[in-house]
Amino acid sequence: MKILGNEEDPRIYRFTTAGSEAPAHFCVINDTHVKWEPFGLAINKIATLAPQCVIWNGDTSNVEETIEAQTRIFLKPEIERADYAAETPYLFCPGNHDSRGMANRHLEKVWMYRQPEERASRDWDLGRNFAVRMGEVALIGLDTAEDKLDTNPLFAGLFNSAAYREAQVTWLNDALQRPEIASAPYLVAFCHIPLFESNPRYNPGDVAPADKDPQYTHDFAMWQRTCAQLWCPLLEKAGCQLIITAHQHQYRYDAPTQERCWAQIIGGGPEMGFSGSGENRRERPELFPTVIEGRVVNGKLLVQIHNLVSGKVQDSFEFTRR
Ligand SMILES: [Fe+2]
Ligand SMILES: [Fe+2]
Numbered sequence: 001m002k003i004l005g006n007e008e009d010p011r012i013y014r015f016t017t018a019g020s021e022a023p024a025h026f027c028v029i030n031d032t033h034v035k036w037e038p039f040g041l042a043i044n045k046i047a048t049l050a051p052q053c054v055i056w057n058g059d060t061s062n063v064e065e066t067i068e069a070q071t072r073i074f075l076k077p078e079i080e081r082a083d084y085a086a087e088t089p090y091l092f093c094p095g096n097h098d099s100r101g102m103a104n105r106h107l108e109k110v111w112m113y114r115q116p117e118e119r120a121s122r123d124w125d126l127g128r129n130f131a132v133r134m135g136e137v138a139l140i141g142l143d144t145a146e147d148k149l150d151t152n153p154l155f156a157g158l159f160n161s162a163a164y165r166e167a168q169v170t171w172l173n174d175a176l177q178r179p180e181i182a183s184a185p186y187l188v189a190f191c192h193i194p195l196f197e198s199n200p201r202y203n204p205g206d207v208a209p210a211d212k213d214p215q216y217t218h219d220f221a222m223w224q225r226t227c228a229q230l231w232c233p234l235l236e237k238a239g240c241q242l243i244i245t246a247h248q249h250q251y252r253y254d255a256p257t258q259e260r261c262w263a264q265i266i267g268g269g270p271e272m273g274f275s276g277s278g279e280n281r282r283e284r285p286e287l288f289p290t291v292i293e294g295r296v297v298n299g300k301l302l303v304q305i306h307n308l309v310s311g312k313v314q315d316s317f318e319f320t321r322r
Helices: 036-049 067-074 104-109 161-177 225-237
Strands: 025-029 053-056 090-092 130-134 137-141 186-190 242-245 252-254 263-266 290-297 300-307 313-319
Touching: 025 036, 036 290, 053 137, 067 104, 090 137, 137 161, 161 225, 186 225, 263 313
Parallel strands: 025 053, 053 090, 137 186, 186 242, 242 263
Antiparallel strands: 025 290, 130 137, 252 263, 290 300, 300 313
């Protein structure tokens, strides 16, 4: 007997979650902002690279008010490959836009939180943090939260990012000591807002009470000094080699220094080689979306930056074991 509307879908999709036996091979996308052209290009690139998992490093959204809008972003995107996350697990680090709008206040209805069983009861509210072993690499997911202070009148008291960032310190401390994380030769962390900045004109996100200071180019965090002060000592003690961030919409590599053992890679934004539109359109070849690919080859972590406008590898970096 057939009950109309309940036919079994003949397509079967399957994937295996990561683990110490999995090949160490990940990809990162970020700042997709519901822009279908760059998102489609990123998903096509990922399909050819075939990683074990993808990290979606925030600003998936803009301001989403309905579950329908979220469904369109995460479950039925308007791109060629509708099977985009069907056979590759996706990990999520939220961006500042991912908590904006009525529906995004409860994004877990569409993109579920991680299972509470995987962390101590103290950390049950930290549903977005992850510490996952994948072959020789340990992947750490952190949430930098909003890009304005809780006291900024624009937010009308809606957010409590300060306490949330602090709560992640004890979680991170414990996660780094888990045997499968501590024993991984490579430690790579992910979060949306950068944790290092050399441009003194870029707002560090701690300008009370309303993020305004004429010495800075923007009235919001271009990087997150508070998160850097909270989390980086722990990551440095653990020998973290690389932190992959996003948010600035321009690809950049910050090499490690004497004082900072980790490199930072900032993924590109959704702009396809130009900014503005109509009369304001300007060529901006430095603006291109990226897929950041990391894989362990002959015992070394090789990270390649795929430029989605040129279709070429923009940069390659090699990291050694911690
Ligand atoms: Fe963004
Ligand atoms: Fe952002």
